[in-house]
Amino acid sequence: MTDGLDVIVVDDDADVCELISSTIKRFYTWGNVLSFTDTEEAIAYCLNRDIGVAIFVVDVFLGGSSGFYFLDAIDEKFPTAHSDSIIVTGNASDDIVNMCVASDVNHLLEKPIKPYALQLAVRAIAEKYLKFAKKLFRDPEFAKSIANF
Template identity: 80%
Template sequence: MDVIIVDDDPAVCDLISTIVKRFYTWGEVIPFSDTEEALKYCKGRDIGVAIFIVDVFLGGVSGFYFLDEVEERFPTAHSDAIIITGNASDDIVNMCIASDVNHLLEKPVKPYALQLAVRAIAEKYLKFAKRLFQDPDFAKNVSGI
């Protein structure tokens, strides 16, 4: 499962990418400071899952708009997203809640907070995969859905 980082500030995007690359081993870390390039990349991928780390303000669009736009290819984009912002106001918190985003971090991002948020998202998939391998009855029930 890849981590896709979108922040229109190249320095912040590089910093977050560097932090994530230090601990993340379950997929690639793919940073974008150009929102259009990130949208093109995401829309060109097969349907799947990824962890998204997205700035709340991306130049002319919002991070929530970005997640809406990639949802066709990544159906769990909102619940697998970490929104980052310079100021976590009540409005931004309410937008996260309304958009099914459960992780919000303020800049400057603390590396441990970012690691815990990424691990929380990755862990749900790792636990699910482990259960599929260890419990044949559960796997059979899931394959019938």
Template identity: 85%
Template sequence: MSDGLDVIIVDDDPDVCELISTTIERFYAWGKVLSFTDPEEATYYCLGRDIGVAIFVVDVFLGGSSGFYFLDTIEEKFPTAHSDAIIVTGNASDDVVNMCIASDVNHLIEKPVRPYALQLAVRAIAEKYLKFAKRLFNDPEFAKNIANF
């Protein structure tokens, strides 16, 4: 079990998966960086976790499946999976953009992945959790209300 906000990478291309993982590990300090080339293995791992919050970096096409299907599969365990996802694609066509919009995915990166684009997208998602944690820590009344919710 992780004590932080993990980044889970799912891409069926081992080279791309390693590149994304290495890039994120260079700057990410708020949790573990985990990568999977097998979507079924990633699904099994995610559904077995205790904590249902993570940042996802997912390829649009995962062999015979899609990254959107992967996010749908884990959504019960990770209710914010879609909004906490970065979709990676070789071609950001209108169809891919429309799928992102329809699926509540706000981050889309085209291959070849530019490190700064990946860093900004990951940090944008992490920042919302960092701000929330800071507010919980600094505002006992807010924390009490959340605890009673």
């Protein structure tokens, strides 16, 4: 179990998966960075986690499936998986952009990924959780109302 907001990287190309993971590990301090090259293994891991919140960096094409299939498969356990995702592709075509929009994915990066673009996208997703946590600490009444929800 983790005490932070983990980043889960899913890409069927082992070299790309390692490159993305190592890039994130250089700047990310709010949780662990986990990587998977096997979609089914990533799904099983996510469905067995105690906490259903994470940041996802997912390749759009994952061998015989897609990044959207992965996100749909974990959606029940991670209700914000789509909006907490960064889709990665070799070619950001209109179809892929439209799939992102239709799936509530707001971050799309094209390979080769620029490290600063990845950092800003991860930070944008993490920031909403950091702001929410600060609000919980600063406003006990708000925290109490969330606890009773």
